[in-house]
Amino acid sequence: MAELAVKDDHHRAVEALLTSYRAIPPGTPIRLAKRTSNLFRFREPSAAPGLDVSGFDRVLSVDPESRTADVQGMTTYEDLVDATLPHGLMPLVVPQLKTITLGGAVTGLGIESSSFRNGLPHESVLEMEVMTGDGEIVTATRDNEHRDLFYGFPNSYGTLGYTLRLKIELQPVKPYVHLRHLRFGDPASCATALKEIAGSGTYDGAPIDFVDGTVFSPAELYVTVGTFAETAPKVSYYGGQEIYYRSIQRLREDHLTVRDYLWRWDTDWFWCSRPFGVQHPLVRRLWPDQAKRSDVYRRLVAFDKRVQFSARLDRWRGRPPREDVIQDIEVPVERLPEFLEFFDAEVGMRPVWLCPATVRERWPLYPLQPGELYVNAGFWGTVPLPTGQIPDHHNRLIERKVAALKGHKSLYSTAFYTRQDFWRHYDGETYRRLKESYDPSSRLLDLYDKCVRGR
Numbered sequence: 001m002a003e004l005a006v007k008d009d010h011h012r013a014v015e016a017l018l019t020s021y022r023a024i025p026p027g028t029p030i031r032l033a034k035r036t037s038n039l040f041r042f043r044e045p046s047a048a049p050g051l052d053v054s055g056f057d058r059v060l061s062v063d064p065e066s067r068t069a070d071v072q073g074m075t076t077y078e079d080l081v082d083a084t085l086p087h088g089l090m091p092l093v094v095p096q097l098k099t100i101t102l103g104g105a106v107t108g109l110g111i112e113s114s115s116f117r118n119g120l121p122h123e124s125v126l127e128m129e130v131m132t133g134d135g136e137i138v139t140a141t142r143d144n145e146h147r148d149l150f151y152g153f154p155n156s157y158g159t160l161g162y163t164l165r166l167k168i169e170l171q172p173v174k175p176y177v178h179l180r181h182l183r184f185g186d187p188a189s190c191a192t193a194l195k196e197i198a199g200s201g202t203y204d205g206a207p208i209d210f211v212d213g214t215v216f217s218p219a220e221l222y223v224t225v226g227t228f229a230e231t232a233p234k235v236s237y238y239g240g241q242e243i244y245y246r247s248i249q250r251l252r253e254d255h256l257t258v259r260d261y262l263w264r265w266d267t268d269w270f271w272c273s274r275p276f277g278v279q280h281p282l283v284r285r286l287w288p289d290q291a292k293r294s295d296v297y298r299r300l301v302a303f304d305k306r307v308q309f310s311a312r313l314d315r316w317r318g319r320p321p322r323e324d325v326i327q328d329i330e331v332p333v334e335r336l337p338e339f340l341e342f343f344d345a346e347v348g349m350r351p352v353w354l355c356p357a358t359v360r361e362r363w364p365l366y367p368l369q370p371g372e373l374y375v376n377a378g379f380w381g382t383v384p385l386p387t388g389q390i391p392d393h394h395n396r397l398i399e400r401k402v403a404a405l406k407g408h409k410s411l412y413s414t415a416f417y418t419r420q421d422f423w424r425h426y427d428g429e430t431y432r433r434l435k436e437s438y439d440p441s442s443r444l445l446d447l448y449d450k451c452v453r454g455r
Contacts, residue, residue: 006060010072013055014137014164020051021135030133030443032162056103056164059083067170068126073103073163081262089170090258092118096265097294103163107156109366109410111328111376113210113226115357116198122154123360124169132161133439152434155365155426157411159447160438174228176235177210177261179254181247182223187337190221190354191375195333197225198356198373210261213354213375214248218344222248223354226261238264240289243279245271245351269294271351272380276300322382324414325349325394330357330374331407339377342401347394353378364430365447366408374407392416411451422448 024030031050056072059080063069064087071080077091078098084090095110104110105121106128118124127141130149140146140153153160180203184190190213197203197211203225210226232255238244244264247254256264268278276297277283304310310322325347331339333356343352355376359368368374383394390396396416402409408425409415417425431447 006058009055009058010060010165013072014131016055017051017053017131017164018135018137021131024051026441028443029445032158051162053162057101060165062087062089062170064089067172068167069170070165070167071102072165073128074101075103076101077105078263081259084170085173085259087170088172090173090262091121092124092169092171093121094262095121096263096270098263098266099293099295102166102168106163106166107153107158108412109155111355111357113212113224113355115355115376116211116373117201117358118171119357119359120154120363122363125150126167126169128153128163128167129165130161130163133159133435133444134441135443136438137164138438148434149438151361152364152430154363155411156431156434157447157450159444159450160434161444173258174230175258176229176232177226177256177258178229178232179224179226179256179261181249181252181254182225184221184223185219187215187218187221187340190215190223191333191336193223194336194354194356194375195373197223198333198358211356213356214245215340215352215354216249216350218340220249221354224248228258229255236260239267239292241281241284243268266294267292269297270353270378270380273297320384320387321391323385323391323394324382325398326380326413327395327398328376328378328410328412329398329402329407330368330376330409331402331405333373333375335405335407336375336377339401339405339407343377343379343398346397347379347383349379349381349383364427367427368408411447415452417448417452419448419452422452 021030032053053074056074058072059075060070060072062084067089069080069084076099077094080102081090081094093110093112093114095105095112100110106125110121127139128150129137129139130153131137138146138149140150142150149160182193184193194213197208201207206227208225209228211223213221213223215221235255235257236242236247237260238247239260244267273279278287278292340352356373357376358373359370362370385391385393392414395414399409399416403425426447
């Protein structure tokens, strides 16, 4: 009975969404009215009406026997994990930040330390219910009449439609994760270790479940391997006073509960809580644990962008203007040393997060080669602009370098491609066919306009 009630609630939410869609005048662009975002393409709020998707934030069901979950598109990974862990299960890939939604990770990509084996979050999707740009509700799977939308949806960023419901695969877990932090003295040896460990799925002769890396300097790099464990001699906790990324340099081994492992990066937004003073011992004690979250820090950043407090303070202190460098990129593992050497010389931001990933199938709008090992490099912060340089100097350098290394960059943040280069990187021919099929009246933004022009 409870399951039927949940399904009825979902159907009512769909009907309400369609009613609100039809109330928006033809020719008016469609946007979502969302409370949270993990995008870093800041823009002024639109005056156009937005679709209220607040009724799509629930886990509809978890099936322990088939190891699947039925989930609404606006459900956060925090809520999804809380629903699956009591069954001894978790999604195949859990992105690092609690308020990333399942629909957002599928349409906008995601990655984490299980991606060396399980790919990106959209690869564990079995079916998805989508409201397309023309207001139709379709169910897309790998082998039905909407398979083109199923494969073309990842990296479309809501420009082909919005996911209302997804059925995803789950994997079994054990109570703890045993971590080992392996130090390397240069990018080449670190890349070789990532290739060997991720390629074999083993370390020291035993299978592993997670692998990622952290670069503190060109001579101090770490690969962290994680393995599920039934027991733990001692459990660390990084949701309060202790800071996870600093433990990587301090400990050779560590143990976390599964839940704390999944959210190890969220407490300090990797290391990006530093500008708010949250890593100072006194401030950290006073800052409530429930506010040590990525969504809290992002709201503070958004507020600072609006009032320009940091920029004004820098001008008052006589400091040069600073450029936001907030990106995730993927390069083939063999090209990682070259990228890191370039990044340290031209940008100099530290730390840098590394995450190996391989995809099992070809997804045209983010065309990584199936079976090839890539390494994601994530870097988030600000750097001073050299005198006389344009405001986006470093970001443009990174964009060109990634293209030269046969890599790709995520579109959640700033991009500067020409229209021709953009569609060369993100399969414009396939995108145009999908747009004609599922949004023929262009009610949703074009991908280039949304991600590059910032409309």
